Amino acid sequence: xxxxxxxxxxxxxxxxxxxxxSCRQTNSHNYMYWYxxxxxxxxxxxxxxxxxxxxxxxxxxxGYKATRTxxxxxxxxxxxxxxSQTSLYFCASSDPGTGNNQAPLFGEGTxxxxx
Amino acid sequence: xxxxxxxxxxxxxxxxxxxxxxxxxxxxxxxxxWYRQDSGRGPALIILIRSNEREKRSxxxxxxxxxxxxxxxxxxxxxxxxxxxVYFCATDAGLGGNEKIxxxxxxxxxxxx
Numbered sequence: 001x002x003x004x005x006x007x008x009x010x011x012x013x014x015x016x017x018x019x020x021x022s023c024r025q026t027n028s029h030n031y032m033y034w035y036x037x038x039x040x041x042x043x044x045x046x047x048x049x050x051x052x053x054x055x056x057x058x059x060x061x062x063g064y065k066a067t068r069t070x071x072x073x074x075x076x077x078x079x080x081x082x083x084s085q086t087s088l089y090f091c092a093s094s095d096p097g098t099g100n101n102q103a104p105l106f107g108e109g110t111x112x113x114x115x
Numbered sequence: 116x117x118x119x120x121x122x123x124x125x126x127x128x129x130x131x132x133x134x135x136x137x138x139x140x141x142x143x144x145x146x147x148x149w150y151r152q153d154s155g156r157g158p159a160l161i162i163l164i165r166s167n168e169r170e171k172r173s174x175x176x177x178x179x180x181x182x183x184x185x186x187x188x189x190x191x192x193x194x195x196x197x198x199x200x201v202y203f204c205a206t207d208a209g210l211g212g213n214e215k216i217x218x219x220x221x222x223x224x225x226x227x228x
Binding site: 004031033035040041042043044045048050056058059090092094096102103104105106107108109 | 123146148150156157158159160163203205207214215216217218219220221
């Protein structure tokens with residue numbers, strides 16, 4: 001069954017802390033995405049990738065780094081976390097082309113609090 | 116309409132009524148995705164309509180796409196309480212195979228019994 005798994009599901013850190021959010025997909029999808037979702041708002045694209053070693057800048061990249069180490073694994077790095085980065089983070093994967101694989105399949109999210 | 120809006124919109128209707136949610140997008144897209152998000156869960160695709168389609172149906176859902184006005188709609192017929200969720204539209208740039216997928220702010224739909 002197609003799956004996107006995020007870890008951890010919840011994370012609390014302090015201002016200035018170093019945080020890594022992990023995402024693994026077992027769908028053999030080429031594209032992977034990191035979004036953030038804030039209360040009352042939609043999903044905003046942080047970074048995305050179309051393959052191992054590739055990184056594309058999204059719409060809200062400031063303060064975030066990302067790395068795609070393999071086709072399966074995509075990491076989001078916050079090297080100096082700030083309270084403004086308190087949010088719900090979603091990872092997704094997709095495979096452009098025909099059919100519903102074109103639409104991102106989402107994980108269950110990671111809730112990050114920066115105190 | 117949810118695109119270009121910074122804040123989530125809200126709709127509340129009675130069970131059994133029909134409802135339509137609108138989405139206007141600003142850039143070229145090859146497809147519009149409609150997602151629903153249940154509380155505490157990740158978004159899930161419910162219907163996808165391509166730029167060469169004007170209408171797509173799936174059960175009680177109907178999506179339309181008008182590329183000339185860059186707008187899409189999602190209608191739910193005879194809404195049920197379990198349709199309560201947040202609904203998002205999303206578009207992809209699809210330029211040269213670069214699949215940047217961006218979302219509207221969403222519509223929070225509440226179905227009252």
